[in-house]
Amino acid sequence: MPLVALWNTRVRAFQHVRKGTLLQVIPDDRKVIWMHCSSLGEFEQGRPVWEGMKNIYPEAYFLLSFFSRSGYDRQKNNITSDQVVCLPLDTRSHARNWMDLVHPDLILWVKYDFWFHYWQEAHRRQIPVVLFAARFRPDQFLTRSWARPFRELILKARMIAVQDQDCLDILRQWGYTQPLLAGDPRIDRVLKIASSPAHDPWIEAFTAGQKTVVCGSVWDEDVNILRQAMHSEIMTGWRWILAPHDLSEERIQRILDLCGPVVVRYTAAGDREPGEVQVMVLDTIGMLNQVYRWGQIAWVGGGFGRSVHNLLEPAAYGLPVLFGPNHAKFPEAAGLIQAGGGFEVRNANELKPIMNRLNEDAYRQTAGDSARKWLDDHAGATATILAECRHILGE
Numbered sequence: 429m430p431l432v433a434l435w436n437t438r439v440r441a442f443q444h445v446r447k448g449t450l451l452q453v454i455p456d457d458r459k460v461i462w463m464h465c466s467s468l469g470e471f472e473q474g475r476p477v478w479e480g481m482k483n484i485y486p487e488a489y490f491l492l493s494f495f496s497r498s499g500y501d502r503q504k505n506n507i508t509s510d511q512v513v514c515l516p517l518d519t520r521s522h523a524r525n526w527m528d529l530v531h532p533d534l535i536l537w538v539k540y541d542f543w544f545h546y547w548q549e550a551h552r553r554q555i556p557v558v559l560f561a562a563r564f565r566p567d568q569f570l571t572r573s574w575a576r577p578f579r580e581l582i583l584k585a586r587m588i589a590v591q592d593q594d595c596l597d598i599l600r601q602w603g604y605t606q607p608l609l610a611g612d613p614r615i616d617r618v619l620k621i622a623s624s625p626a627h628d629p630w631i632e633a634f635t636a637g638q639k640t641v642v643c644g645s646v647w648d649e650d651v652n653i654l655r656q657a658m659h660s661e662i663m664t665g666w667r668w669i670l671a672p673h674d675l676s677e678e679r680i681q682r683i684l685d686l687c688g689p690v691v692v693r694y695t696a697a698g699d700r701e702p703g704e705v706q707v708m709v710l711d712t713i714g715m716l717n718q719v720y721r722w723g724q725i726a727w728v729g730g731g732f733g734r735s736v737h738n739l740l741e742p743a744a745y746g747l748p749v750l751f752g753p754n755h756a757k758f759p760e761a762a763g764l765i766q767a768g769g770g771f772e773v774r775n776a777n778e779l780k781p782i783m784n785r786l787n788e789d790a791y792r793q794t795a796g797d798s799a800r801k802w803l804d805d806h807a808g809a810t811a812t813i814l815a816e817c818r819h820i821l822g823e
Contacts, residue, residue: 452511454530459488459821462532464515466541467496469738471503473561474538476613476620476810481536481817482508491530495541515543523549534821537585539563547581556586556820560813561612563591563757564598571598587816589809592759608816611809612760614740618717619807622744626718630694631669634702635722638667642723642742644716645673648682649732650752653776655686658707662784669719671710673729673737680711717741724796725786731755731773739764743803748786748795750779763806769799 454460463478465471471478471494482490492509494500504512516522523545535550535557550557559582569575570582579602582588589610590596599607634640641663643654651670657663670687672679684691690706692699694715697708710719717738720726726742731752739760742749750771755761764770773779786792 454491454511455489456531459485459534460491460530460532461485461488461534461536462491462493462530463536463538464493464541464543464546465495465499465538467494467499468502470538470541470561471499472617473612473614474536476616477536477560477813477817479508480810480814484814484818488533491532515546518543518545520545520549522546527553527555534558534817536560536817542578542582544578544581547584551581551584557584558587558589558813558817558820559585560587560589560610561591561614561809562588562595563759564595565757566598586820589813589816591809594759608812610812611806612740613809613813614738615744615803615807616810618738618740618744619803621717621741622721626721628719628722630697630702631708631719631722634697634705634708635667636702638665639725640667640669640723641725641727642669642671642720642747643727644671644720644729644742645737646670646683646727646729647673647733648679650727650729651683651686653773653779654727656776657779657783658687660780660783662780662787667705668707669710669723670707671716671719675711675713680709683709720745720747723747724792725783726750736761739770740803743769743799746796746800748792749799750782760802760806763802764799767798767802769795769797769802771795 461481463474465474490509492506492512493515495515500512500514506512516526527549532555535555537557537559539561540563547557564570570579583602583604587608588599588604589608590599591612593609596607596609658668670683672683680693684693687707691709692705693709693711695711710716720742726747726749728737728739728742728749728751730737731754735757736751736755739749739751739758743764748769748771749764750773751761753772753774761770765772771782773782
């Protein structure tokens with residue numbers, strides 16, 4: 429890595445941020461709760477549990493770690509945590525030194541990103557490990573014969589809370605006798621956000637009296653399909669809000685060029701009258717989960733790339749949710765489709781009849797209600813996980 433870092437800026441940043449790990453001394457006289465997340469998405473998934481633990485144990489020391497630099501950068505000032513760091517690389521010496529310094533009373537691990545030596549050292553010291561929001565799939569590396577040591581290590585966790593029945597069945601096949609079917613705490617998180625008030629004068633004026641499609645975390649492939657719908661007769665009079673996943677200036681400018689003269693970027697919207705604009709590009713970070721409240725239909729990007737992004741956020745506002753075909757890693761996609769609130773779109777030809785149906789007020793309302801009901805029916809994972817954590821800590 430030092431050699432690669434000479435010409436690779438990402439590797440150089442990856443190393444640099446770890447040099448400052450554990451700048452603060454962990455106190456010996458406080459209960460220590462440590463949670464690890466791969467990146468920002470996993471943190472948002474674990475956040476309801478993290479904040480719930482803080483409410484239960486306000487005097488404890490809360491240490492939050494990330495693998496990715498991006499997750500660390502976005503949450504390094506997290507107010508729930510006493511300290512936020514990037515976890516040193518997974519070596520035996522790092523794991524031993526880490527446990528000596530941190531001496532955790534409870535380890536919370538979100539979803540996946542398994543670190544062999546850290547888990548091994550935790551089990552050697554009999555420190556309880558809780559894996560929650562876990563996802564296991566038949567095509568995952570853990571199913572391979574060479575991954576047996578990883579499987580055996582994971583199965584030593586004090587508690588494994590999974591998101592759905594399929595994951596539960598896989599764990600039982602591996603010999604784990606007491607898996608917990610808790611669900612996904614992200615659902616609790618997005619429902620809480622949706623119930624919180626938000627106010628934005630320009631967006632409210634832009635969407636007032638107008639039906640609006642909010643397109644979240646879009647990539648070029650999404651925009652190429654959506655722009656055909658923007659200019660179709662069936663969507664005449666609709667407003668559009670596009671939130672790019674990548675906020676580089678090059679990508680934002682490409683979207684502006686594709687959408688034509690009736691488009692404005694959010695950071696420059698104050699210079700335009702809302703009534704003069706058909707498309708607004710949301711070129712800021714952290715607003716999307718609130719902006720869905722001003723829409724009637726949602727499109728979530730990523731489904732034509734590696735995988736679809738967050739489908740739960742728009743569903744929490746009772747919006748029908750459209751997305752591309754790459755969603756196998758996210759059970760909520762299948763759940764929303766089955767409930768009648770989610771719609772898979774494979775190309776522009778498939779989008780047209782779906783939009784035609786959703787243009788009907790009654791059908792759109794029914795689909796949106798179905799999406800929200802699916803979330804309500806699957807909420808409650810946070811309380812289940814917190815109850816088990818309290819039991820493990822002897823309360």
